[in-house]
Amino acid sequence: MATNAGFYVTLPSNASKDVFKNNTSSNYTVDLAKAIELNGEWEVGLCEIIYPHTWYTLPRDNAYIELMEISDEAVMPSEKDDPNHTKPGELLIIQKFSRGGYYDKPKDLLDQIVPKLIKYDPTAEAVYNNVTKCIDFKGSGRYKIRAQAPLAYMLGLKPDIIQYQPIGDSYSPLLSVVNVKGGFGDVLSIEDKVYTEILPLSAITDGGHIEFFIPGDGEKYLDLNDTLLHLRLKITNADGTDLANDAAVGLINYPLNTMFSQCDVILGDRLISQSSATHPYRAMIETLLNYSEDTLKSQFSAGLFYKDTAGALDSIVTNNGPNRGLNSRAAFSANSREIHLFGPLHGDVFFCERLLLNSVDMRIKLTRASDAFCLMGARDSLFRLRILGASLFVKKVTVSPAIRLGHAAALLRGNALYPLSRVNVKTYSIPANSRICNQENLFLGAMPKYVVLGMVHHEAFTGRRDLSPFNFVHNNVEYLALCQDGRQVPAKAFQPQFNQGSSVREFYNMFIATGRHLKDLPLSINREEFNDGYSLFVFNLTPGDDNDALSPVSNGNLRLEMRFRVALPHTTTLIVYACYDSILEINSKRQVLVDYY
Structure with missing residues (x-):
């Protein structure tokens, strides 16, 4: 198989026996079907040897079969027969071959076995x-026939738990495989994994940020997809005292992520995350539209x-109020009880399924949102949210030395590539009394693969305790469409x-x-909820409506057209969530390269 960057040749052992009849496991050669001409300078080396051992060499002391004559009466075996091989009602007869060793073809094995059988059963x-x-x-x-390993495998006498497995370019039933883990064809290159707890670099202060540093390990890779954050929180009065029994205060939804206005991720010395205070909306939109x-x-x-x-x-109202979600969250924090939160972080690299190369440093900085944003209560209340402790659990993976060496050699020729679903969240302010909202150059240049639009009260966006920041209202929108380089999406506007x-x-378009x-992939939003606090308008801009497939990056201009049936009663913040296909690269010097920012 040849490519622009190299070639590989598969040399199956079952294709070489006719040419090199003296092949053994210690002295193996193969004749290519045709010559390979290499023009220029090439480095050629052995990439991998797969030795499935699908046929067995038969030891001389195992070159026998056992015939068991079925009888109605129990017959005791002779002294030379093994009692363990005999059951009541069966007579054991052992027939030896003339030789052990390697049998090239099944017919050679049959020529040794059949004459022994005919002596007892014509x-x-x-x-x-x-x-x-x-x-x-x-x-x-x-008669019943029984054989010991490895002859039993050569004859196909196997227990039911053994299953056949394709090996190379031939289907061989002679290799017994019990599928314990992994799938057929998987390369089991991971030797070990461990979750390591990382503590913040500095003491946690109210209103400050939390920063974690994960130094690159010379041997271990990082599985960023399994990065987990652990928080210990407490809600108190303004003076730090514990809450009263009747204190009406609770956390906003999903505080593990939404209590942080920004999540900065730095690989090496490169910032690879978006620097804007919209992290709560990214986390909430991704959660609502994916699970x-x-x-x-x-x-x-x-x-x-x-x-x-909805x-x-x-x-x-936190005690038997109409919002059951707030009631549940407030119960955890009542009387200033300590709350433990645990779960994933939302970020581009944290949804990448490829392991991060060894020796790459990572730094994560979480910036707190204001108490007025994080807490629900009376508008003039002064309750405080305190972070008592934080730690990050990072999954470190030990891969086989051969894989590490292979990666090191490959990095000398090219960079490691990490496909990312990069997210960019923008906000636009729509003044009160507006009936039209047209946003020119909503995105200019690279086009996202899909866009999500949601509207919230502007004061809730900036932080107001008696307004939920995640109340996505529809504002009686009566016309909504995107225009990509003159092409309207959807063709018939909403x-x-x-x-x-x-x-x-609009609901079904989600x-x-x-x-x-x-597909049997439900969302957490139903038809009634969409109209009453969960109005998220989703636009797929990919050619085939396939968000999972990598699509060619197109450039252009994306414009938003939106009209309301009645004038807006208050200033509204438009949340624009956009997702792109991007590539992150790491070279042999562990420098991180991105095609954005």
């Missing part, structure tokens, strides 16, 4: 089955995700009538744009 025959690649025995039925309600209720409850009740997101409860097309159409 009707006995043995045929090599080309379909199953096993030897089928037939006879009068008076089912069952998953949010179970797994994400560790991060204190308790879904707010139509009651701005409720500040024209919902929220005043009449007619928004089913499933189409996120790749859930006609």
Whole structure:
């Protein structure tokens, strides 16, 4: 197989025996089907040897078969027979071969076995089955045949738990494989893994940031997909005293991530994350549009995700109030009890499934949002949110030395590539009393693969205790479309009538744009909730509506057109969530290169 950067040749052992009849495991050669001409300078070396050992050399002391004559009466074996091989009602007969050693073809093995069988059963025959690649025995039925390993494997006499596995370019039933872990064809190159707890670089202060530093390890890789944050929180009065029994205060939804306005990630000395105070909206939108309600209720409850009740997101009643999500979260923090949160961070590299190369430093800085943003309560309340402790659990993986050496050699020829779904969150302010919102150059240059639009109260966005920052209102929008270089998306603009409860097309488009159409992949938002606090408008800009596939990056201009049925009663903040296909590169000097920022 040849490529622009190199070539490889597969040399199957079962294709060389006819040419080199004296091949052994210690002296192996192969004849290429045709010559390979290499023009210029090439480095050629052995990449991998796969030695499945699909045929066995038969030791001389194992070159025998056991015939067991079926009898109605128990017959005791002779003294020379092994009692362990005999059962009541069976007579054991041992027939030895003339030789052990290597058998080139099944026929050679049959030539040794069949004459021994015919001595006791004239009707006995043995045929090599080309379909199953096993030897089928037939006879009068008076005898059972048994053999010890490795002859049993050569004859195809295997227990039921053994299954066949394709090896190389041939299908060999002679290799017994029990599938313990991994899938067929997987390369098991990971030797070990361990979660390491990383503590902050400095003491945690109220309103300050939390910074973690993970030094690059010379041997271990990082599995960033399994990076987990642990927080210990406490809500107190303004003077630091514990809350009263009737204190009406609770955390906003999913505080593990939404209590931080910004999450900066630095690999090596390169900032690879977006520098804007929109991290809470990124985390909330990704959570709502990627996981089912069952998953949010179970797994994400560790991060204190308790879904707010549609139509009651701005409720500040924490004891049997209409917002069941706030009630649940407030119960955890009542009387200033210490709250433990645990779960994943939201960031581009934390959703990458490829291991981060060894010897690459990583730094993570989490910036706190204001208490007015993080806490729900009376508008003039002065409750405080304190961080008592924080730690980061990083999964370090030990790969096999051969893999590390292979990566080091490959890095001399090219960079390591990490495909990322890069997220960019923008905000736009829409003044009060507006009925039209047209945003020119919403995105200019590289086009995102999909866009999510949501609107929140501007004061909730900046931090107001009696307003939920995640109350995505529809504001009676009556016309909504994107225009990409003169092409309208969707071709027929969205024209919902929220005043009449007619928004089913916009609701169902969430499933189409996120790749859930006609699939058993539910979202946590239903039709009624979409109209009452969860109005997220999703646009898929990929050619085939496939968010998982890498699409060619296109350049252009994206424009937003939006009209409202009635004038906006207050200033509104438009949240624009955009996702791009991007590539992060790391070279042999562990320098990090990106094609953005």
